[in-house]
Amino acid sequence: MKNAVIYIHGQGGNAKxxxxxxxxxxxxHVIMGFDYKSRFPWEAQLEFPDFFDLATSQYNKIYLIANSIGAYYSMITSLEIMMNFANKIGATVTVMNHGEHWFHTEEQMNFLDKWFKKFI
Structure with a gap:
């Protein structure tokens, strides 16, 4: 059984x-985009379960890459709370100083590429 990489686009983005x-x-690794249609995270949560239930039954390991949707949560949640949650589940959090929720500049994309090469 293969592994999957699931990308969740940000608002206005697409699965491609x-x-x-x-x-x-x-x-x-099978690379796929999850093309949800909801406008807000609390609406998108209705679309996620069926998709992810199917994915977890078909793949050994799943990497989840989310763009922009995390920025929504970072606007309503402190970095301290996010770090505590990450520590609780054994995850890491990387923050780019002066980065944006949507990486699109050359500097931001280079930061992202270096992060992937180091950790993935």
Whole structure:
């Protein structure tokens, strides 16, 4: 069974943005974008369960890449709370100083590429 990389685009984005991440993974990984239609995270939560239930039944391991939707939560939640949650579940959080919720400049994309090469 293969592994999956699921990309969740930000508001106004699309599932095809997942193609950017293909360069970081080998042929043992299926790269796919989740093309939700909801406008807000609290609406999108209705779309996620069926998609992810299916994915978890088909793949050994799943990498989740989310763009922009995390920025919504960072606007309503302190960095301290996010760090505490990450520590609780054994995850790491990386913050780019002066970064934006949507990485699109050359500097931001280089930061992202370096992060992927280091951690993935």
């Amino acid at each position: 943005e997942a193609d950017y991440y293909k360069k970081f993974f080998d042929s043992e």
